[in-house]
Amino acid sequence: MSSEESNSNRQMARQNGIVQPLLTDLYQITMAYAYWKSGKVNDVAVFDLFFRTNPFQGEFTIFAGLEECLKFLENFHYSDSDILYLQQTLPDNIEPEFFAYLKDLTCKDIRVSAIEEGSVVFPRVPLLRVEGPLIVAQLLETTLLTLVNFASLMATNAARYRMVAGKNVSLLEFGLRRAQGPDGGLSASKYAYIGGFDGTSNVLAGKMFNIPVKGTHAHSFVTSFSTLEDINSVIIRHAETQEPCNLLELAIEWRKRVSAIIDISPEEASDGELAALISYALAFPSGFLALVDTYDVKRYNFQGLPSRHRQHNMNGHSGYNSNCGTNGTRVLKSPTIHNTYGFSTVERTLRSGLLNFCAVALALHDCGYRAVGIRIDSGDLAYLSVLARETFESIAGAFKLPWFSKLTIVASNDINEETILSLNEQGHKIDCFGIGTHLVTCQRQPALGCVYKLTEINGQPRIKLSQDVGKVTIPGHKEAYRLFGADGHALIDLLQRSSEPAPEVGQKVLCRHPFQESKRAYVIPSKVEHLYKVYWKDGRIHTMPKPLHEVRERVQSSLRTLRQDIKRNLNPTPYKFLKFQVAVSDDLYNFIHDLWLQNAPIGELS
Amino acid sequence: MSSEESNSNRQMARQNGIVQPLLTDLYQITMAYAYWKSGKVNDVAVFDLFFRTNPFQGEFTIFAGLEECLKFLENFHYSDSDILYLQQTLPDNIEPEFFAYLKDLTCKDIRVSAIEEGSVVFPRVPLLRVEGPLIVAQLLETTLLTLVNFASLMATNAARYRMVAGKNVSLLEFGLRRAQGPDGGLSASKYAYIGGFDGTSNVLAGKMFNIPVKGTHAHSFVTSFSTLEDINSVIIRHAETQEPCNLLELAIEWRKRVSAIIDISPEEASDGELAALISYALAFPSGFLALVDTYDVKRYNFQGLPSRHRQHNMNGHSGYNSNCGTNGTRVLKSPTIHNTYGFSTVERTLRSGLLNFCAVALALHDCGYRAVGIRIDSGDLAYLSVLARETFESIAGAFKLPWFSKLTIVASNDINEETILSLNEQGHKIDCFGIGTHLVTCQRQPALGCVYKLTEINGQPRIKLSQDVGKVTIPGHKEAYRLFGADGHALIDLLQRSSEPAPEVGQKVLCRHPFQESKRAYVIPSKVEHLYKVYWKDGRIHTMPKPLHEVRERVQSSLRTLRQDIKRNLNPTPYKFLKFQVAVSDDLYNFIHDLWLQNAPIGELS
Structure with missing residues (x-):
């Protein structure tokens, strides 16, 4: 029904009305001005979007929100009223040319590579890699984080419910009345469906996303x-x-x-x-x-x-x-x-x-x-x-x-x-659970902590050092691969420098702990999955995101590649390499440590 | 700037695009059909919207979300595409006249009385009383709950931060990236401001709600x-x-x-x-x-x-x-x-x-x-x-x-x-705290549990009995009064039947525990505040909701009427009457208990 479809698209547009460049932290815009004023208009940067810890004391996360990120990039444009508002809000001394610059800004020079939506993902492996003009890439930070954080949290939560309930029980999302705002409710319905729920009570979500509605x-x-x-x-x-x-x-x-x-x-x-x-x-x-x-x-x-x-x-x-x-x-x-x-x-x-x-x-x-x-x-x-x-x-x-x-x-x-676990016992x-508050607000952990870190500028790698090794960033332009064992299960995710050749099936790959020199192991993968595709390039969507029901299927097929002990509710086995969340290639290991030595303070005996 | 204002109104409309009649649970619509089909089109009902427990282990709550509820009532209308969607979604045998009925439905016969937005409120005292056609009042349930629950939770959370931080410290909301979806972030910015924050990093919230933005x-x-x-x-x-x-x-x-x-x-x-x-x-x-x-x-x-x-x-x-x-x-x-x-x-x-x-x-x-x-x-x-x-x-x-x-x-x-408490110690x-995740997701308790209960139908009171006295509803059309002591502090909230005369200053009022016969006390109030105003009547807003900054002031002035021990963070004193959350008049007490006896099962010795 094309008239219905166009109605539904209008609904989407109405909802997405708030996903616009001003849905961001002010400091992105003040930084943009400072960059602009210091002549960094042509600087080119690479940012990684990733999280550091799986939610819900689990050992996996479902990546979601990609389609909405792409829509945001597509519609990225400061309206006249946005510019007027910024002129009124920023200090008087801002040069007028900056606003003219903002007015014309689009994402045409941005490139976004990402993991497929609905995939099982792990800490420290970038979900999105954003490359392009420093100013534009910086301006995208908050909105991309907002769109990925809750979507991934909800999809993960729903997938966990699906796992404990088993395949033969229906799961319905009933949480709208307790959700964090109207759109919190809509997002919950959408990403609960992606995560494995069978339907929702939320009629608008049914209409907008073509999700079965029940009640x-x-x-x-x-x-x-x-x-x-x-x-x-x-x-x-x-x-x-x-x-x-x-x-x-x-x-x-x-x-x-x-x-x-x-x-x-x-x-x-x-x-x-x-x-x-x-x-x-x-x-x-x-x-x-x-x-x-x-x-x-x-x-x-x-x-x-x-x-x-x-x-x-x-x-x-x-x-x-x-x-x-x-x-x-x-x-x-x-x-x-x-x-x-x-x-x-x-x-x-x-x-x-x-x-x-x-x-x-x-x-x-x-x-x-x-x-x-x-x-x-x-x-x-x-x-x-x-x-x-x-x-x-x-x-x-x-x-x-x-x-x-x-x-x-x-x-x-x-x-x-x-x-559900207790009922099972x-x-x-x-035959069917209707689940509300705990699901839609992710009561057990209501936020996922994705961050967006600068890893390269004008071809020069950037590393953020920290006393806490967990907070040290892995620098440079990287690729991520998932290596699978002979039984079809995922073994480990491996980060490499983008200049390196991809690991090959049946060939020994030296995997290293990124921060501990002695921790190394050879892996001979039976299958190698390159985790990134280019989704946004040259001002348009480069790879079409999959429709909702395919993302939903992707969640289940991706989860099937994980060993059962990693997925279980109680004391899951970490998906880790020698106790770290991700492995790095030998080349990337050396790259990190050379850079670290260049940047770390040197003590002086006195 | 009137062009700016109209832009801002368009932004509001865009955001409110998702606050529409279909933003509800399907069962509201199936019930509406069942009511319609059983000839209950002219039945008149009274519903109370209230919560049963204060959030964050505290002893008070800030009521917010009223303005958005009124906008929802104003715009309540099923579009052609809504009707089409419902026709496709509901079973085939639904009579076409029902959809014609829905198509013409508005809130013109609904009356909504409410407590002033920004007021300190307590469990069991209805925040909203919705009266009017049973079908319409029922159709409003989910959306009103969604709009009140998160708004009140956020405002309460923010007010608590303000109290622990003290008056002389600035508080900024920095949580957009961790919020539960884009609108979760906008709602958080708005209601954090109402609750006592000084600004937000969220630029769109600044533009839409005229909140100071910082960063x-x-x-x-x-x-x-x-x-x-x-x-x-x-x-x-x-x-x-x-x-x-x-x-x-x-x-x-x-x-x-x-x-x-x-x-x-x-x-x-x-x-x-x-x-x-x-x-x-x-x-x-x-x-x-x-x-x-x-x-x-x-x-x-x-x-x-x-x-x-x-x-x-x-x-x-x-x-x-x-x-x-x-x-x-x-x-x-x-x-x-x-x-x-x-x-x-x-x-x-x-x-x-x-x-x-x-x-x-x-x-x-x-x-x-x-x-x-x-x-x-x-x-x-x-x-x-x-x-x-x-x-x-x-x-x-x-x-x-x-x-x-x-x-x-x-x-x-x-x-x-x-x-903050630990830093104070x-x-x-x-001089200023920037607060994100914990504030905007209300991490300590991410949902408020407002409910919407039928208390009267066609002039007949309804009571919901439960083994758990906390879940028994207080029946009938009621008024709520706040009684103040000589020192200006609030003493207790009192529910009465609407037919009773209001309590008077300086006159003894018999206040009773609603469920325990022997628990009674006289109160001589120095001030009596009737908590309800009619906000919606005859299809339009009857009392204009206050602008944001006045609601923000209302929060602080209303909090000042609470004794300090009720507000404190650690082990606050409950605002209770003889250990119950609300007092009832003698008349209401008898009314409840007569009804209870009529409805409760009678045992039989055998």
């Missing part, structure tokens, strides 16, 4: 109905015959039949909830997925488990790890609070919703529709999911409806990586 | 110069006489004269650094503020403190808490690494920069300009600031230039609330 209803929908009289229309046409069916009557009938299995009587379930679910089913008969934890059952028996529950559920026909306690109540590993009523608190909460859901789902089935499933948003998610699955299986058996046992169970409620029957 | 240069500026030959022009005209002055010659001369005070010889300081600083001074002679920690001194003496240093600096003429160690080296409380060279690592780093800075500043003075100061971006900031201040004072004395002792010292480098001479 059903909130608790407030349920509480807005009080009684069965709150339902307006109750008639739905049969999916095939088109005969009118009374969904309310059918649901009430089914509620009676199902009540033995759910183990509460129909009078104990909430009628307001049933009204809400029927209304929702009437609106979405083919997409009926209901939130089922709004109400407690209205009434319950004291003393131990109710007899029906005991008969039905104590056969232990699920794989769930539960045991009978001394008094016949369940003993759970998970922190369920049991009370004197026999049902646990969470179990009681679920039962009204489960009964009503099943009643409506079966009624819908009479009308030719299949329900989708339930969402649980509170309580002991492992236990409740098992309880729900057992219930679905019992109903499937009792009414000979095998599909009922496969209904989807969605879980939400403040879920993070650790929650307990055993659960959840 | 000088980076380390890369210094390292891009190697020798004195790298300076292009060295001539500057005298500020008054307009006579040409050779800044390089003057600076070299001054470097010789100052070297005794800085305690290194001119040959030991970096010439590249001097070249960079001269170039910067030539560009910004009236705004010369230099980063001084790029280089180590080139050479240093072994064994103990150099003699000049000892003579000059061991007189202890600062208020800095330092002692002589047994071997004559300083013993510092702060974790400075001393080496065998006598100078500490950080001290050595500063000396080259300090010498070069002072030389250039004094040369500038010969040309009729006053330098602004220095920035330190590494090392022991307390100690280095004291060292720099001592140096400035010595120079002021030696050359009879009193203003030199007042030069500004800016400190940056991963600063957070705790760093150690004693420092810093």
Whole structure:
């Protein structure tokens, strides 16, 4: 749909309206003026954009944000109002010719090489190498960092969730309301998708980035109905015959039949909830997925488990790890609070919703529709999911409806990586997680620390020395290669001077620790990947960035080249070479150390 | 400048382009359809937007984001492309009339009452009360939450930094590169300013919100110069006489004269650094503020403190808490690494920069300009600031230039609330902090948990019950009052039913704990503040939100009404009533409990 596409492009442009040259730190512009004034207009520089530590105490990072960087370069232009603002903001003595210079500035002489978006990347290996006029390259710093830092952080976070959840569970991003601003929310939706999520609740993100959007209803929908009289229309046409069916009557009938299995009587379930679910089913008969934890059952028996529950559920026909306690109540590993009523608190909460859901789902089935499933948003998610699955299986058996046992169970409620690991350990029957705050704000570590360092000027290398070796920059114009072993796994990333020939498959490569002379090793790679492509050159995009879904696939394929122990959540093995994050060639090693000696202070005995 | 203003408005519109009805969770729209289909188009609802816990383990929050909420209401409209997208995204069976209904939807029947933006607010007291058609009010939920959550979190964070830094220190927001996306950065700049910061490095934020922007240069500026030959022009005209002055010659001369005070010889300081600083001074002679920690001194003496240093600096003429160690080296409380060279690592780093800075500043003075100061971006900031201040004072004395002792010292480098508290404790001479990552990502707690709860529908109150009393909602249409004591400090916030008369000054008010019958107290307020104003009504803004600088003032004046112990960083006293976050009137108490009994399950002995 081309009109839709152009609309969507306009939306993008609107969002990208704020990604413009003034979205930067003032010092970039004051430096530009000082460079301009000291005659450095034709100076040529090389900057490396890289990070020093993987986020989330992990050992890998996903590189993202490249496409947005390229769009920024494409649109880089100071508008008249930008120039006017700078004239008003900078001191009066700025020469007017400088503003004329800024006015005409574009990225036509800039060249950007980068690692492919969606790749697994590691500390110290430049993600972007920016070459060109010193002033322009300097002016790009802050915006490029802003675009890469959060995008990569989010994609990494999402990829970590995907890994702990496993391939067979759906992951949905539900975090817009807690995101750091509207665009924080949009970026989160986009890069969570890239990192391996299956969809988002964020409708605008769906529209702008063509990401699947998902969602059903909130608790407030349920509480807005009080009684069965709150339902307006109750008639739905049969999916095939088109005969009118009374969904309310059918649901009430089914509620009676199902009540033995759910183990509460129909009078104990909430009628307001049933009204809400029927209304929702009437609106979405083919997409009926209901939130089922709004109400407690209205009434319950004291003393131990109710007899029906005991008969039905104590056969232990699920794989769930539960045991009978001394008094016949369940003993759970998970922190369920049991009370004197026999049902646990969470179990009681679920039962009204489960009964009503099943009643409506079966009624819908009479009308030719299949329900989708339930969402649980509170309580002991492992236990409740098992309880729900057992219930679905019992109903499937009792009414000979095998599909009922496969209904989807969605879980939400403040879920993070650790929650999923713990649920996995307990055993659960959840098909889909909805994840919000922890995902979208990257709560565990809300910023990635990419930096942008000058490595060469007018062909002369630059090194930043520091007492902290981790902060010494690796100077000069460099290439990066990933060397793979015979089993297909990545072994190490190697930095070389750009003047050196690339490492070759099957040939010994001397890899050195960049700062410790004695640490060296030969590597014979079975595959060599040159990590950089030129993405921007001659004022235009030189290599087209991949579309979103391909970047998303790239994340998974790139992760597959990493050994499992590097990816694991707990105590991952570092992807390191002789305890340093990256290896350097012999040539680069000598280059670094010659330069270091030239620049380091010399002591004097006195 | 009206053309500038209209430009700025266009910028705003561009940014706000993404704040639109589709910036929401899909379930709001599916619920809207289900409501619409069940005939609830004319249902009228009341929603409260509130949070349950103050962020950052503090006891107060600053409410912000209201102006953006009002702009969102003003622009609330589904575009043709939005409708098309929804038609493609929602199931096929959605009735076309629903899309026609959405197409015409506006906020004309919505009424929003709110607390004044910039006010100190507390848990459980609604920040916004949204009344009107159920469907429309529900459709606003996610976007309002997104706009209030991060804005309030940022403003609160900034206000906390302001409190620990004190009134006399400048605070600058430097976080754009680490923010959660481009708009995360813009929002951070805006709400940091509201919360009490003095400016930002973010140029676009300066342009869009008329916030002061600040910045000088980076380390890369210094390292891009190697020798004195790298300076292009060295001539500057005298500020008054307009006579040409050779800044390089003057600076070299001054470097010789100052070297005794800085305690290194001119040959030991970096010439590249001097070249960079001269170039910067030539560009910004009236705004010369230099980063001084790029280089180590080139050479240093072994064994103990150099003699000049000892003579000059061991007189202890600062208020800095330092002692002589047994071997004559300083013993510092702060974790400075001393080496065998006598100078500490950080001290050595500063000396080259300090010498070069002072030389250039004094040369500038010969040309009729006053330098602004220095920035330190590494090392022991307390100690280095004291060292720099001592140096400035010595120079002021030696050359009879009193203003030199007042030069500004800016400190940056991963600063957070705790760093500032620790610097305060150690004693420092810093005039200005530049704060980035911790501020803009709210690293300590990256999300505020505002929720949006249905409290009334068609005049009928709604209560959400929960085993966790903290999650029980306070039902019905309510007003909030802040009661003040005789000393002018706020005592407690009181919720009442809207039908009740307002509390009166000097009259006893019975305040009750909302959930514990026996907890009650009389309060005789010396002042009563009704917290709500109607901000949106009849499809337009009813009360104009205050401009940014007034909201900023409101933050400080509102904070002044809080007792100091509630605001302190460590173990603050809760602003609570009988251990609950908010008090309720007797009438509201009874209303809550009647409703609770009607809705709670009844046990049955069996």
